Amino acid sequence: MEHIINLTKENIQQVVDASMDNFVVMSFWAQQQPESVQMLQLMEQIANEQAGRFILAKVNCEAELEIANYFQIQSLPTHLVLNKGQPIDGFAGTQSAEQVNELLNKHLPALWVQDVNAAKAILADENVTKEKLEEALALLKSGYADSGEKAEVGLYLVDTYLQLGVLAEAKTLLATIGLADQDSYYQNLKAKLTLAEDAADTPEIRQLQQALEQQPDNAELSIDLAKALNQANRGEEALDSLFVILQKDLSAADGKVKQVFMEILTALGQGNTLANQYRRRLYSLLY
Incomplete structure (x- = not known):
């Protein structure tokens, strides 16, 4: 109606x-x-x-x-x-x-309840698109803050992060859920996170990590590893590895490190919390 x-x-x-x-x-x-x-x-x-x-x-x-x-x-x-x-x-x-x-x-129910219910309806769709998941993410972020960070809302937010492949955010938020709220939904999400992390630890990444251990100053290897990490939805690790290099030399590898760093930020999107965090860190080096 x-x-x-x-x-x-x-x-x-x-x-x-x-x-x-x-x-x-x-x-x-x-x-x-x-x-x-x-x-x-x-x-x-x-x-x-x-x-x-x-x-x-x-x-x-x-x-x-x-x-x-x-x-x-x-x-x-x-x-x-x-x-x-x-x-x-x-x-x-x-x-x-x-x-x-x-x-x-x-x-009437609090306004944030409406946002959470709308997001839950999106998550219940078996054929949900990435665009709709991002819509749910925005609703749940708002609802999580307005609800006083209720664990129930936090779990739906973790679910959305997992479906979008944002593993670092999902893991961080899941760690804040108290023992009293660790229900079957929590256990299900924890298992999904473990599986996603295992899937993200690809042979290519392990090979590049081993090569980089032997040649820690090889910027090209660092770039390849960052790209592989980002491809496996491990964006935070990718950005962190490149930022360590940029802290020492903003023009490392003839500017390729900074270029890849910016490409990853752009791919994550303007509203992404992780991207905004690392964008500010980069600006602190530039200015």
Whole structure:
């Protein structure tokens, strides 16, 4: 169901049914009552800003007098909050956006819950694309911060990191989950991380690491190893190995080290936490 609807006799049962799982705010208004029109516009604005948090059911009392009479509406504007088919709160007259939100926040789930639920729906899709996973990642990062870093949200964030192949971030976050929250989902993610790390430890990487141990100053070998690490979704290790060289010589290997370093940063993307961290570290060397 859309988050803003016109309530009529034809769809009222559908709205009542929807209130079993979602909160519904009924807005009673009439064109001849300017204050009710203004409040309706404010409620539409709030409903759009919080899209999905509640359903705004608009009741035009001039066209739907029976509904207004059923809910015993005495004056306009009037608003009722429905849950499980029953009015649980409401207000009459005009209210500021702050007052409306204060009332809604008493009953509605926190805004971050909406973000997390949207991300969970993305993760549940077996054919999810990388673009959608990145969308889920943004939602979960926001939800994790706004929830006060709840472990439940953190686990969904770890799941998303693993599906995107961002193993370092997944491992770091998974290590923060306390013993009390180490449920079956945690154990599942821990096993997935172990498998992903094993898969990322390729023969090519091991061979390059061994060669580099024998020739630690070989910049070309370092570049090849960084590329292999990045290909195996071990971007942090790749960047760290190159940054050690750049700290000593920004023009190492005729500038190739810096070039590959920048290419890896670009591949990770502008919003990537790891990329932003190493981009700042590089700027500290440049300036």
